[in-house]
Amino acid sequence: MTEFVKLFELLISASLVNNFVFTWFLGLCIFFGVSKKMETALGMSVTFTAVMMISTAISWIVYKLIMVPLNIEFLMIIVFIGIVAGLVQGSDTIMRKVAPALYYKLGIYLALISTNCIILAVPLMSVGNKYSFIESIVFALGSGLGFSLALIIMASIREKLELADVPKYFKGLPMAFVVTGMIALAFTGFAGLIKH
Amino acid sequence: MHEAHKIITDILGLFQFADISQYLLPKVGVGAEIEAKEIVSIAPLLKYTLIFLAGMSTVFGFVLAFAAKKFAVKIDPRVEQVNDVLAHAHCGACGYAGCEQYAEAVVKDPNVSPSLCIPAGEKAALKVAEITGKKAEIKEKESARVICQGGWSKSQKKYAYEGVLDCRAAVLAGGGDKSCTYGCLGYGTCERVCPFDAIKMGSDNLPIIDKDKCTACRKCEAACPKKVIEVLPAAKAVLVSCHSRDKGADVRKVCKVGCIACGMCVKVCPFDAPKIDKNLARIDMDKCRVCGLCVAKCPTNAIEDFIAPRTKASVLDNCIGCQICAKACPVEAITGENKKKHVINQGKCIGCGICAIKCPVQAIGGTFNAEQIRIAKQKEKAKKAAAA
Numbered sequence: 416m417t418e419f420v421k422l423f424e425l426l427i428s429a430s431l432v433n434n435f436v437f438t439w440f441l442g443l444c445i446f447f448g449v450s451k452k453m454e455t456a457l458g459m460s461v462t463f464t465a466v467m468m469i470s471t472a473i474s475w476i477v478y479k480l481i482m483v484p485l486n487i488e489f490l491m492i493i494v495f496i497g498i499v500a501g502l503v504q505g506s507d508t509i510m511r512k513v514a515p516a517l518y519y520k521l522g523i524y525l526a527l528i529s530t531n532c533i534i535l536a537v538p539l540m541s542v543g544n545k546y547s548f549i550e551s552i553v554f555a556l557g558s559g560l561g562f563s564l565a566l567i568i569m570a571s572i573r574e575k576l577e578l579a580d581v582p583k584y585f586k587g588l589p590m591a592f593v594v595t596g597m598i599a600l601a602f603t604g605f606a607g608l609i610k611h
Numbered sequence: 612m613h614e615a616h617k618i619i620t621d622i623l624g625l626f627q628f629a630d631i632s633q634y635l636l637p638k639v640g641v642g643a644e645i646e647a648k649e650i651v652s653i654a655p656l657l658k659y660t661l662i663f664l665a666g667m668s669t670v671f672g673f674v675l676a677f678a679a680k681k682f683a684v685k686i687d688p689r690v691e692q693v694n695d696v697l698a699h700a701h702c703g704a705c706g707y708a709g710c711e712q713y714a715e716a717v718v719k720d721p722n723v724s725p726s727l728c729i730p731a732g733e734k735a736a737l738k739v740a741e742i743t744g745k746k747a748e749i750k751e752k753e754s755a756r757v758i759c760q761g762g763w764s765k766s767q768k769k770y771a772y773e774g775v776l777d778c779r780a781a782v783l784a785g786g787g788d789k790s791c792t793y794g795c796l797g798y799g800t801c802e803r804v805c806p807f808d809a810i811k812m813g814s815d816n817l818p819i820i821d822k823d824k825c826t827a828c829r830k831c832e833a834a835c836p837k838k839v840i841e842v843l844p845a846a847k848a849v850l851v852s853c854h855s856r857d858k859g860a861d862v863r864k865v866c867k868v869g870c871i872a873c874g875m876c877v878k879v880c881p882f883d884a885p886k887i888d889k890n891l892a893r894i895d896m897d898k899c900r901v902c903g904l905c906v907a908k909c910p911t912n913a914i915e916d917f918i919a920p921r922t923k924a925s926v927l928d929n930c931i932g933c934q935i936c937a938k939a940c941p942v943e944a945i946t947g948e949n950k951k952k953h954v955i956n957q958g959k960c961i962g963c964g965i966c967a968i969k970c971p972v973q974a975i976g977g978t979f980n981a982e983q984i985r986i987a988k989q990k991e992k993a994k995k996a997a998a999a
Contacts, residue, residue: 477667485659494667501671505678512682519711577803578775 422553425546428609429557435533436565437595437602442533446565447591449524456570462524464559466506467534470499471555474538475548488542495538503529533562568598689718689742696738698730700806704828705729718743726750730807730826752845753827755809755820759795759839760852760915762815765867766791777803782836790865793854795839801831848901851876851885851892852915858890863911870913876905881941881965901980902963904941918979921962926953930974936966 435441449459474495482488507525510518528534537558541551572594581590694714705727707713717723717739725745726736733749740747772781772788778800781787787796797816809824810831818831822845831840839854851870855862859871870892876885877892884898885905892913894905906916924944932950937943944960947953955966964978973985 481663485663487656487659487663490660490663493664497667497671501675505675508675508678509682511684515684578777578780580776 422550424609425550425553426557426560429554430561430564431602431605432608434561434565434602434605435536435558436562437599439536440599441536442531442562445527445531446562446569446595447588448527450566450569450573450591453567453570453574455524456566458521459524459527460559460563460566462521463528463531463534463562464556466499466503466525466528467537467559467562468552468555469506470495470502470534471538471541471551472548473502474498475541475546475551478538478542479548491539491542492535495535498538499534500529533558565598569595687718690714692742693717693739696731696735696742697728698735698826700730700826700828702730702806702826702828702830704826704830717745721745724748729753730828732826753842754822754825754845755827755829755831755840755842756847756850756852757795757818757820757839758841758850758852758854759793759837760817760868760913761789761791761794761866762813762817763797764815766794767865779834779836787837791855791857791862791869793839793856794837794866794869796837800834800836801840804830804834806830844896846901847896847899848917849894849899849903849906850915850917851894851913853891853913856890868912871911873910875908875910876914879904879908879941900965900968902941902965903961904963907961921979922977923957923960923962924955924964924966924975924981925977926955927974927976928952929972931972933971935969935971936975939965939969941965 433439436443436446445459445463449455477494477498478488478491482491482494503525507518507522510522510525537555538551541554544554546554569591573591576590576594585593690711691714694711697710697714699710701709703709705713707716710728713723713727717725717727725739725743726747726749728735728739729750733752736747736749739745767790768788769790770785770788772784774780774784776798778787778796778798781796781798786792789796795817797812797818799812799818801818802810802812806828807824807826809821809826810818811821813819818840827842829842832838832842843850853862853866853868853870855866855869857865857869859873862869862871870890872887872890872892874887874892876894877887881902881904882898882900884895884900885892886895887893894914901918903916903918903921906914926945926947930947930952932947932952934947934949934953937945937947937953941963942959942961944956944958945953945966946956962978964980967973967975967978967981967984973981973988975981
């Protein structure tokens with residue numbers, strides 16, 4: 416039971432308390448790039464969460480079973496980047512054949528993901544925090560949900576913002592940054608949710 | 612197999628012999644030799660690093676190569692070629708979801724026309740036709756036009772609109788805040804939907820269309836709730852810029868530049884192009900020679916002239932003195948005796964270009980159409996010479 420509670424805590428911590436976008440300020444390029452429309456934001460969220468969980472799982476296995484016994488943990492950044500890039504490329508190829516409909520919907524996001532910093536940060540952090548396999552996957556799921564939440568909040572605000580009477584020099588990205596800052600402030604309210 | 616094993620052990624052996632880590636590690640400071648307790652042996656580290664990285668990249672290489680072979684999707688290379696030619700605005704003017712989908716359809720389906728990509732223009736249509744082995748129908752260059760000149764300073768409003776600043780929202784509130792029910796609302800919906808950045812809202816809340824950027828994709832035409840924007844041939848350069856079918860007196864009350872259907876343009880036109888139909892003048896494009904006479908005569912300035920500035924005509928030295936131009940001139944600006952070079956009164960000339968059209972020897976220069984006419988005539992002559 417305590418195990419389950421701990422996993423739930425991890426999920427909440429990754430998605431809300433330590434939200435990657437609003438607390439760590441990572442992955443901002445994708446965050447601002449695809450949050451213009453709700454449709455793209457949803458597509459990106461789904462793809463992002465899926466890729467994050469798979470890449471974290473593979474990274475964890477490679478790290479624990481190969482890199483630790485060989486004493487070459489210092490290589491993890493390079494290796495994790497390689498794993499993510501290879502995984503993305505592979506799933507791109509396979510998806511194109513197996514599910515072309517899905518590929519047309521989500522394929523364009525895959526290329527964006529392969530060099531994203533959150534995708535790299537999650538395996539690195541789960542290794543750094545010495546999470547178990549299950550914990551890393553839950554951590555990845557939480558981070559993915561947190562990023563999706565951020566994207567969806569931002570997309571719904573920006574769709575309304577399009578119609579608002581924003582001062583000329585604040586139109587577009589500047590206003591998006593201001594809004595992001597305000598949401599980040601609001602997210603600090605989650606800080607006391609979990610006792611560390 | 613045995614050979615390979617031997618080679619690998621040899622290579623690994625090299626690393627063990629070359630254990631130079633003790634010399635490489637820094638030994639500095641007081642009692643440095645004693646402090647450097649933790650000697651990291653570089654050789655095994657290097658060895659494992661190299662083996663691991665090489666192994667990993669090999670595995671990934673094989674897996675990806677396998678995936679590429681096993682899950683290869685056969686794509687007609689022509690699809691890629693066609694895709695490169697298209698405009699990549701994903702505007703949907705062709706009727707497909709995106710450029711890739713159109714490229715696929717045009718290659719696979721023999722009934723799909725190669726000239727559907729309007730934004731990419733004539734050249735792309737020719738190229739697509741060449742790649743797919745189809746025949747391109749060349750469409751006349753078109754561009755979007757705003758058929759309303761009643762900006763906020765020139766027209767009346769019936770109430771103060773304070774809702775969402777978008778025409779599609781404003782029109783929900785009693786058909787918009789403008790007193791004229793046909794006019795542009797000016798909240799910039801067209802500016803936002805334009806995928807080519809060709810529309811900018813002007814200072815008087817009227818959209819200004821950049822002719823060079825506009826590709827006639829018709830997105831603005833579809834988005835405008837008042838149907839103010841029309842996509843017309845680019846050659847259509849003189850337009851009645853008003854849609855109002857209200858009676859003249861009513862139009863005058865709400866707008867300074869609306870068409871009041873007075874019929875002045877009908878009277879003044881030498882080619883019978885304008886017609887009044889249900890309180891609105893329309894110019895028949897087939898008849899209009901874009902001379903611009905009606906533009907000058909329209910009492911409310913409702914007719915817009917897209918040829919600006921109009922340059923005035925002048926007589927060239929090859930004039931034969933036939934007096935045809937003098938008879939044709941609508942403002943009587945040309946005078947001259949028979950068989951002598953004619954003179955054009957620059958003060959009277961309005962640059963309509965009619966004399967240039969009528970002149971049998973192309974002795975009129977300076978008007979907007981003079982150059983075109985000369986080139987057309989030269990081509991005709993060349994053709995005749997070739998035929999003879």
